[in-house]
Every structure is written in structure tokens, then in C-alpha cells.
Amino acid sequence: MQRRQFLCTAAASAVVSSAPGLAMAQDATRPLRIVVPFPPGGSTDMVPRNMQDVLPKLLGGQPVVIENRAGAGGSIGMAEVARATDGVTFGIATLSTQGVNPAVYKKLPYDAINDFVGVTEIVKAPGVLVINPAQIPVKNFAEFVAYLKANPGKVSFATPGNGTIAHMWGAQFLKSTGTQMTHIPYKGAGPAINDVLGGQVPVYFDQVASSLPHIKSGKVKALAVSWRERLDVLPDVPTYAEAGHPDLNDPSWFGLVAPKNTPPAQVERVQKAIVAALKDPAVKQRMASQGLYVSGTSSADFTKQIANEVAKMKKVAAVAQIHLD
Structure with a gap:
């Protein structure tokens, strides 16, 4: 009886010790x-x-x-x-x-x-490219690239600061599309998106997670996302790969x-x-x-x-x- 009890206890201990959190x-x-x-x-x-x-x-x-x-x-x-x-x-x-x-x-x-x-x-x-639709009169990614090429250096894009991931995404976008924009660095994401919403700067590179409420409200328009397929939360927005720029899809x-x-x-x-x-x-x-x-x-x-x-x-x-x- 004692041996059986010992074996049961040992077996129980083995199960417990293998569970996450109890080792x-x-x-x-x-x-x-x-x-x-x-x-x-x-x-x-x-x-x-x-x-x-x-x-x-x-x-x-x-x-x-x-x-x-x-x-x-x-x-x-x-x-x-x-x-x-x-x-x-x-x-x-x-x-x-x-x-x-x-x-x-x-x-x-x-x-x-x-x-x-x-x-x-x-x-x-996933990342997302958004614009203030009141400032940039385009309907889609292709029209946006054409607009930038017709207005080289005249459009600005906001980021939370120099050297942020948004800054890197912006730099990659300009290289991939052969376009020019002026980088406006802010001291944080809050001030940056606020000025995009207010129309001071028309373009923003962001993560979907933080821009989604503004996209849903219609205050900004999403033109492309960096993901392997279209997102369930933004089914009408193409991926960068669909737009012809797979190098921006990470x-x-x-x-x-x-x-x-x-x-x-x-x-x-x-x-x-x-x-x-x-x-x-x-x-x-x-x-x-x-x-x-x-x-x-x-x-x-x-x-x-x-x-x-x-x-x-x-x-x-x-x-x-x-x-x-």
C-alpha cells in the first residue's frame, strides 16, 4: 500500500513539474x-x-x-x-x-x-501607409505614387522621430518607389498622428494596431499594408506586394x-x-x-x-x- 501511494505521489509530482509555471x-x-x-x-x-x-x-x-x-x-x-x-x-x-x-x-x-x-x-x-484624404486627393496606392512623382519633394511624411521604425519604413518606401518626400520627425507617435489628423502633415507610416481606430473613423485613408495577405480588419486595403512592392511587405x-x-x-x-x-x-x-x-x-x-x-x-x-x- 505504501509503495502504491509512493508511486501515485511520484506520478502526480511528475505531471505537476512538467506543467508551465510549476518548474x-x-x-x-x-x-x-x-x-x-x-x-x-x-x-x-x-x-x-x-x-x-x-x-x-x-x-x-x-x-x-x-x-x-x-x-x-x-x-x-x-x-x-x-x-x-x-x-x-x-x-x-x-x-x-x-x-x-x-x-x-x-x-x-x-x-x-x-x-x-x-x-x-x-x-x-503589420505596418500601414496612411494619408489624410483631405490633403492628398488620391484613391489608391498607384495614384499616390503618381502624385508623388508629379510633385517631387512637395509632400511631407510624419514619423515619431528620427531613426524610428516609421522613419526606416519611409526611407524604404522612397527607395522602392523612386519618389521624394520630406521627412518631418516628431517627439513621439502621439504628436505625429495628431498633426496628420489635423492636416499639418499628410502622410504617415505606422503600425496597423495604432492607426486602426483612425482608419475606421475615416480620418485617415490606408493605402497599403505590410503583410502576407489582406488583413481581416482592413479587407479592402492591398498589401505592398499586391501594389508591386514586395520588398516593403515585411x-x-x-x-x-x-x-x-x-x-x-x-x-x-x-x-x-x-x-x-x-x-x-x-x-x-x-x-x-x-x-x-x-x-x-x-x-x-x-x-x-x-x-x-x-x-x-x-x-x-x-x-x-x-x-x-
């Missing part, structure tokens, strides 16, 4: 800290908050705390993550923080490749990284919890409604992806001569 139980005594390197309310902030209600369950009851550490294009928050040694601090990585910043800044307070280990790509975030992305010294077992534990959260129907629906498409890659694949993005963005920055120090 490394000592970490469940402290909250899992997710640093968002941008202000509240933006696309980057949406991503972890869409999962915040389900993650504690998947982490064996461990609380999840989301902290915004904005500034310097995401550099302040990512540097804080890189320095963390507590084993429970993770960071939301973006194409800007782990691809663009290393390409346009010679000096960063973190090394996008060597200071982190990738945990998982959480979502892909979306942005958001993922999770950990400091390089984080124990591999902890990285694996959190990766499994995130992937499980992304399979939750409510989470998937929230993401999709915001123009975000769930991913859930392995740690190894995401780590490799970051290195590839740095190399790619360095080429774009070199061609467009975008260097900020």
Missing part, C-alpha cells in the same frame, strides 16, 4: 516583471496587457507586473532589462529596440544581440527578451507560458482586433531573428544615410 517554483514567490520600453497606451504596451489576465494562471499563480520605462526610443527600458540580475525581469522587444536602434546609433546603453536572450516572438504587427513584430544571465530553465518556463497564452481564444481575439497576429516562436529562433534584424536594418540605414550619433 522553478522558487520564482513564483516574486512577481514576473515585464518592462515595456515605451509609454502606456501604445502598440508595445498593448501586447503584454492583452495577456496579463491569463499569464499568472499559466505561471502557477505567479503575479505578472507590467512596468513602462519609456524614453530615448526604447533605449532606457531595454538598458534596464539588460542590467537586471534577479531572474524575473523580462522586456518587450520591438523591431525598433532590437533592430533599428543598433543600426542608427553608434552608442547604445545596451547591446541588442549580446546582452539578451530571445524568449519568443509574441506577435507580428511587418514589424513584438517579442519577449530576458537578460543574458537568466537561467535557461526560467527562459523556457516563461516561453512556454507565453506560447500557451497566445493559444487562448480571448487573447487571440484581442490581438487580432488590434491588428496584431500571434506568433510564439522558440527561444533559439527568436534569438537568431534579432541578429538578422540588426543586420538588415544596418543595410537600410546605410543606404538611407540614417545615423543619429
Whole structure:
């Protein structure tokens, strides 16, 4: 009887220890800290908050705390993550923080490749080209390109700032279409989109997640999206590939990284919890409604992806001569 009880207990323990969140139980005594390197309310902030209600369950009851550490294009928050040694601090990585910043800044307070280990790509975030229809009298992408060629250098495009992903997208667009526009950098996405809505600047390169409400209201018009197919939330808007520019079709992305010294077992534990959260129907629906498409890659694949993005963005920055120090 005692032997049978022991075997049952051992079997139960094996099941429990293999469940996400219950390996490394000592970490469940402290909250899992997710640093968002941008202000509240933006696309980057949406991503972890869409999962915040389900993650504690998947982490064996461990609380999840989301902290915004904005500034310097995401550099302040990512540097804080890189320095963390507590084993429970993770960071939301973006194409800007782990691809663009290393390409346009010679000096960063973190090394996008060597200071982190990738945990998982959480979502892909299609980009979108939008115009203020009251300022630019065109109906579609082809007419817009023709309009720019007829008015070289007379049209401006807004971005959240020099060296942002929107700036890189704008530079790629100009090269691909052989057109000219004047870049107007702002200090953040909020002021940029506000001036586009107000008619001060007629063109904006953005992520679907943050521009979608304005597109739906008709305040801006979407001309193309960077995605493999038309989006469910914007079924009438063609992809860049459909418009004849497949080189512009790469979306942005958001993922999770950990400091390089984080124990591999902890990285694996959190990766499994995130992937499980992304399979939750409510989470998937929230993401999709915001123009975000769930991913859930392995740690190894995401780590490799970051290195590839740095190399790619360095080429774009070199061609467009975008260097900020």
C-alpha cells in the first residue's frame, strides 16, 4: 500500500513539474516583471496587457507586473532589462529596440544581440501607409505614387522621430518607389498622428494596431499594408506586394527578451507560458482586433531573428544615410 501511494505521489509530482509555471517554483514567490520600453497606451504596451489576465494562471499563480520605462526610443527600458540580475525581469522587444536602434546609433546603453536572450516572438504587427484624404486627393496606392512623382519633394511624411521604425519604413518606401518626400520627425507617435489628423502633415507610416481606430473613423485613408495577405480588419486595403512592392511587405513584430544571465530553465518556463497564452481564444481575439497576429516562436529562433534584424536594418540605414550619433 505504501509503495502504491509512493508511486501515485511520484506520478502526480511528475505531471505537476512538467506543467508551465510549476518548474522553478522558487520564482513564483516574486512577481514576473515585464518592462515595456515605451509609454502606456501604445502598440508595445498593448501586447503584454492583452495577456496579463491569463499569464499568472499559466505561471502557477505567479503575479505578472507590467512596468513602462519609456524614453530615448526604447533605449532606457531595454538598458534596464539588460542590467537586471534577479531572474524575473523580462522586456518587450520591438523591431525598433532590437533592430533599428543598433543600426542608427553608434552608442547604445545596451547591446541588442549580446546582452539578451530571445524568449519568443509574441506577435507580428503589420505596418500601414496612411494619408489624410483631405490633403492628398488620391484613391489608391498607384495614384499616390503618381502624385508623388508629379510633385517631387512637395509632400511631407510624419514619423515619431528620427531613426524610428516609421522613419526606416519611409526611407524604404522612397527607395522602392523612386519618389521624394520630406521627412518631418516628431517627439513621439502621439504628436505625429495628431498633426496628420489635423492636416499639418499628410502622410504617415505606422503600425496597423495604432492607426486602426483612425482608419475606421475615416480620418485617415490606408493605402497599403505590410503583410502576407489582406488583413481581416482592413479587407479592402492591398498589401505592398499586391501594389508591386514586395520588398516593403515585411511587418514589424513584438517579442519577449530576458537578460543574458537568466537561467535557461526560467527562459523556457516563461516561453512556454507565453506560447500557451497566445493559444487562448480571448487573447487571440484581442490581438487580432488590434491588428496584431500571434506568433510564439522558440527561444533559439527568436534569438537568431534579432541578429538578422540588426543586420538588415544596418543595410537600410546605410543606404538611407540614417545615423543619429
